[in-house]
Amino acid sequence: MTRFGTKRIGGLALAVAGITALAACSSSSSSSGSATSSPSTNGAITQPGSIGEIPAAGTPSGTAGSISYALTPGGVPNWILPMPTSSTNSVYNVFNFEWQMWPPMYYAPSGSTPTVDPSLSVANPPTWSNGDKTMTITLKPWKWSTGQTISSKDLLFTFDMIKAGVKASPANWSAYVPGYFPDIVTSMTTPNANTIVVNMSKAVNPTWMEYNILGSIPIMPSAAWSKESASGSIVDFTNTANAAKIFAYLTSQSKSVSTYASNPLWQTVDGPYKLSSFNDTTGAFTMAPNNSYSGPHATPMSTYVGVPFTSNAAEWNAVKTGSVDFGYVPQEDIPQLPQLKGLGYNYYGLPDFGNYFVAYNFKDTTGSFNAIANQLYFRQTMQHLEDQAGQIKAYFNGAGDPAYGPIPAFPKSPFLPANAATNPYPFSVQTAMTTLKNNGWNVVANGTDTCAKPGTATGDCGAGVPAGAKLAFNLIYNTTPPIPQQVEDLASNAKAAGIEIALSGSNFNFMIQNYNDAASTANENKWAMEDFGGETNSTYPTQFGVYNTGGSGQIGAYSDPTADSLINSSVTGSNPNAVTSEASFFTTNLPVLWQPELDYTWAWKSNISSTEPAGIENLTQYDNTPQFWYLNK
Amino acid sequence: MTAYLLRRLGTSIIVLIGISIFVYLLLHAIYPSPARAVLGLKANNAQINAWNKQYGFSRPVIEQYLSYMNGLLHGNLGYSYADNQTVASLFAERLARSIYLSGISLLFAIIIALPLGIFQAAKRNSLGDSALTSAAFILYSMPVFALGLILIQVFALSFPLFNFEASQSTSIWTVIGDWHSMFLPVLTLTLITVALFSRYMRSSSIDVLAQDYIKVARAKGLPERLVLLRHLVRNASLPMITLIGLSLPFLLAGNLITEYLFNYQGLGLLFYNSLGKEDYPVLLAYTLIGAVFVVLGNFIADIALTVADPRIRLA
Numbered sequence: 001m002t003r004f005g006t007k008r009i010g011g012l013a014l015a016v017a018g019i020t021a022l023a024a025c026s027s028s029s030s031s032s033g034s035a036t037s038s039p040s041t042n043g044a045i046t047q048p049g050s051i052g053e054i055p056a057a058g059t060p061s062g063t064a065g066s067i068s069y070a071l072t073p074g075g076v077p078n079w080i081l082p083m084p085t086s087s088t089n090s091v092y093n094v095f096n097f098e099w100q101m102w103p104p105m106y107y108a109p110s111g112s113t114p115t116v117d118p119s120l121s122v123a124n125p126p127t128w129s130n131g132d133k134t135m136t137i138t139l140k141p142w143k144w145s146t147g148q149t150i151s152s153k154d155l156l157f158t159f160d161m162i163k164a165g166v167k168a169s170p171a172n173w174s175a176y177v178p179g180y181f182p183d184i185v186t187s188m189t190t191p192n193a194n195t196i197v198v199n200m201s202k203a204v205n206p207t208w209m210e211y212n213i214l215g216s217i218p219i220m221p222s223a224a225w226s227k228e229s230a231s232g233s234i235v236d237f238t239n240t241a242n243a244a245k246i247f248a249y250l251t252s253q254s255k256s257v258s259t260y261a262s263n264p265l266w267q268t269v270d271g272p273y274k275l276s277s278f279n280d281t282t283g284a285f286t287m288a289p290n291n292s293y294s295g296p297h298a299t300p301m302s303t304y305v306g307v308p309f310t311s312n313a314a315e316w317n318a319v320k321t322g323s324v325d326f327g328y329v330p331q332e333d334i335p336q337l338p339q340l341k342g343l344g345y346n347y348y349g350l351p352d353f354g355n356y357f358v359a360y361n362f363k364d365t366t367g368s369f370n371a372i373a374n375q376l377y378f379r380q381t382m383q384h385l386e387d388q389a390g391q392i393k394a395y396f397n398g399a400g401d402p403a404y405g406p407i408p409a410f411p412k413s414p415f416l417p418a419n420a421a422t423n424p425y426p427f428s429v430q431t432a433m434t435t436l437k438n439n440g441w442n443v444v445a446n447g448t449d450t451c452a453k454p455g456t457a458t459g460d461c462g463a464g465v466p467a468g469a470k471l472a473f474n475l476i477y478n479t480t481p482p483i484p485q486q487v488e489d490l491a492s493n494a495k496a497a498g499i500e501i502a503l504s505g506s507n508f509n510f511m512i513q514n515y516n517d518a519a520s521t522a523n524e525n526k527w528a529m530e531d532f533g534g535e536t537n538s539t540y541p542t543q544f545g546v547y548n549t550g551g552s553g554q555i556g557a558y559s560d561p562t563a564d565s566l567i568n569s570s571v572t573g574s575n576p577n578a579v580t581s582e583a584s585f586f587t588t589n590l591p592v593l594w595q596p597e598l599d600y601t602w603a604w605k606s607n608i609s610s611t612e613p614a615g616i617e618n619l620t621q622y623d624n625t626p627q628f629w630y631l632n633k
Numbered sequence: 634m635t636a637y638l639l640r641r642l643g644t645s646i647i648v649l650i651g652i653s654i655f656v657y658l659l660l661h662a663i664y665p666s667p668a669r670a671v672l673g674l675k676a677n678n679a680q681i682n683a684w685n686k687q688y689g690f691s692r693p694v695i696e697q698y699l700s701y702m703n704g705l706l707h708g709n710l711g712y713s714y715a716d717n718q719t720v721a722s723l724f725a726e727r728l729a730r731s732i733y734l735s736g737i738s739l740l741f742a743i744i745i746a747l748p749l750g751i752f753q754a755a756k757r758n759s760l761g762d763s764a765l766t767s768a769a770f771i772l773y774s775m776p777v778f779a780l781g782l783i784l785i786q787v788f789a790l791s792f793p794l795f796n797f798e799a800s801q802s803t804s805i806w807t808v809i810g811d812w813h814s815m816f817l818p819v820l821t822l823t824l825i826t827v828a829l830f831s832r833y834m835r836s837s838s839i840d841v842l843a844q845d846y847i848k849v850a851r852a853k854g855l856p857e858r859l860v861l862l863r864h865l866v867r868n869a870s871l872p873m874i875t876l877i878g879l880s881l882p883f884l885l886a887g888n889l890i891t892e893y894l895f896n897y898q899g900l901g902l903l904f905y906n907s908l909g910k911e912d913y914p915v916l917l918a919y920t921l922i923g924a925v926f927v928v929l930g931n932f933i934a935d936i937a938l939t940v941a942d943p944r945i946r947l948a
Binding site: 074078079086087088089169170171172176177178254255257258279280281282284308309310311313314315317318320321323509510512513516519535545546552553555 | 663664667669671675677679680681684687715716718722782785789793797798801895896898
């Protein structure tokens, strides 16, 4: 998912958080809380880095109601097949819509914690053998809404659909990475009704596979969907030709937005909800509880209603008039948070799992910027000039948290490296100036620094930086607030240290297509730094594709052999915590300039509770689990 | 008259083709392919290439344009890859809503602004004229967004007389009947338009009142009411006909801000969202339909002028 652009799930793997570890029960009184939640004396839940609190759960009324949830402007569903294409893998299609009907094999997040929640997962954790080349997946005895048990045949069907889709077009499955699943699958067998064994031609990191690949795959009902037309009979999907036709049929039905609620295909679900109405003009939808749902939920479950909005202003008006039960708080309305209690709402905010950054262009030869950016001391200098605390206070209205690497300190990830918990390069113009002086630069505060000692020895400017080179370059930024204020603050601090940054505003789409070394080689010398927003992490937050040499998501052509090696270990090594080492390296090596995180804040009516605090915490991660929501007495 | 109509039709077709080429090339100059924006930053080359091939962006731009025009001539406005629907269905769902919102506001604006302008001209420099002029200036200089927010705050939040959002029904008849929800958006658009039209009408009426035939009518002893109704209204309305004709394209696009603010899914908002998604088929169709409205609006205004003023002849 890209921040400030379309809210998108990472193309490599699902990237959001979810629900706290839950007891596998269906009682409305179940409670466990997330690993990082802290109950206060009055039972309210808060977390480090959060704003607001989740009050102690109220007494259930015992009656089902209708609970409405505000959809983000432009975030209405337009894809229902639980195998999102590259162009439809937004959080709005997947988390808010598809996963309500077909949850993934391995559900993440767990509350606001980016990790798999076993209780919401359809399958038990996979077991690995043969040097991480063979995985065995055992399904839980969950049921389809038809009453049939989810079987290994359904999982085989799902994998065959992925294979058929990717064969037709690599863009047909958002989680597809060439050279990995399903390309490396050599055979699949189903030794019994609830087990599948997948053999692969090369080893993969088990955690990466479970969290990022399998964690993005819901299981599809073969007994209902394995057909080539609406009136056709069920066919053998293991036949490649049949599989291609089935996939084409399912895709065509998913493109028929106006028939989502009436198409019998989509009524066979294993998730907590069934679609009962869908407005293809506005994107409004209503989901009724799936009475056969096997996972944990409140009893009774209420109807889940997705309410679309054309703007933040319209959505905020709905909150102020009490017209929506769950509504997000637009960033510009954060100062109005104190009013919410009086309006009958609670609120809670936390950054979603990801990172904001200003990218360096390691190929920009203008003024030898490529050589300058290659110097770690320069990137450290720039990081010292980033006043995260000041920006959070001044531009985020306090609703944000500092972040020092690809894995932010908040929400807390189990993979957070120790060096990213506190700022390794705290804000200090003086330290920045000293660092430059110690590396051969003639520093002129409020002027322009120049390289006085070219060379590669200690104390020199570094390889490729000529004598007289100036610390003067451009920075192109997305004009969506609060980015303009943030880069102006950075430029102001930099100026104090003798670094001249020429700011230039642009828009997100133009930037990612034109100021992107991978996508637009002709424009490599047109930008030195850019700030388009940031990226949401995958649950297993490897930066594979983002900072590995030649990665498809590379912006500024960062390249480092250590980084490549660490990323490779995260994806193919056997260490389940390899990604921690990777993140630790990026926290100190600074492939980009890390920026603070904005909170994603939600308000909900105080007459609504969740059987699990996680059922509200996860709203901050673009996830929602309405099966836990209930009306209070 | 027939020759005139044929000439106008020919010119209109040339204008529309020119607009289509210009917009198509302009979009391609800015974004040769929207694949990166649609698929996301992490999309790999295989996915981008496959997507470009699927939607025809791997072909030369001229070929793409001709293919698009071929589809257009066969009634196919294209397929929105961002919304997963045909452009025709997207437009069909929203057109009636947009036309209703803009149309009803335009109608009210005409009904209010014309007599208001005449009144101000007839009572020029009076207290009433000054008050209405001040009000018109305030409304005209106020952004639609600000006016809408004020109306929502006052009439939906502070004094909850009306709904804060427009009707969410997909049935146009329900929308039309839902005055509780439609009052504020219609009022917002109407007030802004009244401010504009009344100023034009006032100026036009002042000009006409200075004409000799008005003086003659008065000298004959014709009652002032008849002077205004028989001699002023028709002549003073001539500039208004052109102005209203030029306002017809607003039936399509003029309510973007109002739709945005009042949670109303219409064509203006569809265009705005499509811009963000680089949804070429929607952008092209919208621009072309907008051009048709402009050409049509001008044409209707020209015809209406000949009816209102027999001295004007089409040639």
